[in-house]
Amino acid sequence: MQVTYASVSAQKARPREFAALRHPFSLRYRPSIRTVIIGGMAAVIVLLMAVTTFVDVRRQERTEREDLQQRAQLLANSLNTILANPIRNGDLAGVGEIAKAIWAQPDVSFVKVFDGQGSLLVGPGEDQFPSGVRDASVMRAVANLHTSPSWTADGLEVITPVTAGATLVGAVQFGFDTARIDDEIRDLTINRIWQTLALVIAGVAVSSVVASYITEPIRALVRATNRLAGGNLSARVEHLHGRELTELAASFNLMAAELEEKLHALQASRARIVSAQEGVRRDIAVHLHGPVQGRLLALKAQLEGLSQGNTLPDDATQSLDVIVQNMGQVIQEEISQLSRRLYPAIVRRGIVPAVQSLRDQFEAVLEVNLQIDEPLAASERLDSSVIPEQTRLAIYRIAEEALTNVIKHANASSVTISLTLSETYIYLQIRDEGSGFDASNQEEHLGLAVMLDYAEAAGGTCRIESELGHGTQVVATLPLEPGGRIGTRIRTLSRS
Numbered sequence: 001m002q003v004t005y006a007s008v009s010a011q012k013a014r015p016r017e018f019a020a021l022r023h024p025f026s027l028r029y030r031p032s033i034r035t036v037i038i039g040g041m042a043a044v045i046v047l048l049m050a051v052t053t054f055v056d057v058r059r060q061e062r063t064e065r066e067d068l069q070q071r072a073q074l075l076a077n078s079l080n081t082i083l084a085n086p087i088r089n090g091d092l093a094g095v096g097e098i099a100k101a102i103w104a105q106p107d108v109s110f111v112k113v114f115d116g117q118g119s120l121l122v123g124p125g126e127d128q129f130p131s132g133v134r135d136a137s138v139m140r141a142v143a144n145l146h147t148s149p150s151w152t153a154d155g156l157e158v159i160t161p162v163t164a165g166a167t168l169v170g171a172v173q174f175g176f177d178t179a180r181i182d183d184e185i186r187d188l189t190i191n192r193i194w195q196t197l198a199l200v201i202a203g204v205a206v207s208s209v210v211a212s213y214i215t216e217p218i219r220a221l222v223r224a225t226n227r228l229a230g231g232n233l234s235a236r237v238e239h240l241h242g243r244e245l246t247e248l249a250a251s252f253n254l255m256a257a258e259l260e261e262k263l264h265a266l267q268a269s270r271a272r273i274v275s276a277q278e279g280v281r282r283d284i285a286v287h288l289h290g291p292v293q294g295r296l297l298a299l300k301a302q303l304e305g306l307s308q309g310n311t312l313p314d315d316a317t318q319s320l321d322v323i324v325q326n327m328g329q330v331i332q333e334e335i336s337q338l339s340r341r342l343y344p345a346i347v348r349r350g351i352v353p354a355v356q357s358l359r360d361q362f363e364a365v366l367e368v369n370l371q372i373d374e375p376l377a378a379s380e381r382l383d384s385s386v387i388p389e390q391t392r393l394a395i396y397r398i399a400e401e402a403l404t405n406v407i408k409h410a411n412a413s414s415v416t417i418s419l420t421l422s423e424t425y426i427y428l429q430i431r432d433e434g435s436g437f438d439a440s441n442q443e444e445h446l447g448l449a450v451m452l453d454y455a456e457a458a459g460g461t462c463r464i465e466s467e468l469g470h471g472t473q474v475v476a477t478l479p480l481e482p483g484g485r486i487g488t489r490i491r492t493l494s495r496s
Contacts, residue, residue: 157174
């Protein structure tokens with residue numbers, strides 16, 4: 001048996017009233033509506049710009065290729081006219097000058113001039129190749145007297161015949177480089193990338209404004225819902241824009257008001273039930289302590305008178321003495337103890353004496369260690385009514401039921417009771433290191449429901465934590481104001 005007075009910080013001693021709820025199938029990442037709107041806008045812009053850029057690049061490439069083919073055709077027609085006589089007359093100098101003029105044209109990568117037998121007269125970048133170099137494939141390409149364009153990895157190659165009348169006198173092979181087209185395509189792509197980046201920035205800015213407009217009312221609803229779930233029954237949602245959101249806020253506020261009204265009615269009903277129960281107990285205790293005990297004392301006195309009158313045989317006198325003795329034990333022990341159990345009048349003297357009386361009742365079978373906050377002990381020494389009687393009675397009943405459960409079920413040799421006081425609350429904590437129980441099956445334990453009923457009837461909360469093999473802890477948080485409400489959610493939790 002131990003009583004400890006300690007100055008314990010109320011903030012540290014106060015238990016967490018509500019535990020976080022976790023959905024067993026919650027996803028690892030669930031993006032917010034704001035993220036979806038902004039990300040969706042950016043993705044749409046990027047996708048549209050990518051498709052547009054692809055289409056424009058293909059169109060630009062096709063247009064440039066068509067222009068290049070038209071230039072090649074015009075050049076081929078011109079060469080047929082201006083090279084016919086120099087090739088037929090063997091004027092290599094004239095052929096060279098013309099080849100140089102062609103080579104100087106934009107995008108022209110090479111020029112080759114052949115005579116009628118396929119011998120190379122002028123090559124790319126040179127005035128004249130060594131004689132005797134022949135290319136039969138060129139002459140086969142122009143055998144039908146038609147120009148033959150073809151696209152290769154290096155660009156556009158064209159083989160065109162040179163004729164005098166209807167006679168084939170030579171051929172010209174030249175090529176167009178597509179580097180300029182590639183540069184234009186690259187420039188177009190880079191410009192579109194910058195345009196896409198600018199549009200994404202603008203789109204993110206706009207979508208952020210839109211997302212804020214949409215999600216802020218939802219956030220307000222979530223905050224109000226969390227406050228409501230946390231026990232703040234006065235939580236309401238105000239000033240939402242938009243007809244639908246305004247209607248949703250009105251429905252939420254109506255639901256919260258109805259919930260607050262029903263929970264307060266439930267709490268008041270539970271308080272009335274507990275008060276009526278205590279009233280019945282008090283009446284029975286008073287009746288036992290008064291009329292019943294008085295009549296038993298009168299009968300005891302009459303039996304004592306008969307025993308001392310010397311009018312009865314000795315054996316009868318001895319029997320009366322035994323009956324008188326047993327009746328005295330019943331009056332002093334059973335009736336008095338039953339009266340105290342039915343209504344503990346000691347709670348009127350203060351919560352500290354009441355809890356100490358509980359310790360004295362259970363000390364024969366259980367070691368009870370008391371840890372009483374020094375501010376609480378000092379306050380009660382100055383004014384025993386600093387804690388409302390309803391709160392004192394709730395603490396007494398919760399502690400009594402907890403100690404009874406320890407004896408019945410916990411198989412523990414000791415228990416610790418802590419009382420801590422703050423400006424607005426008093427905290428009761430009862431710990432044992434016994435066998436514990438499965439808190440998920442709390443419905444099977446009537447004593448647990450009794451503790452919860454007394455706590456809520458006083459406007460407080462009670463949390464019971466237990467695990468098989470690791471003992472049990474009962475934590476009650478009760479207001480100092482009569483009928484005060486500190487919450488409506490009462491929960492029994494299994495310790496992890």
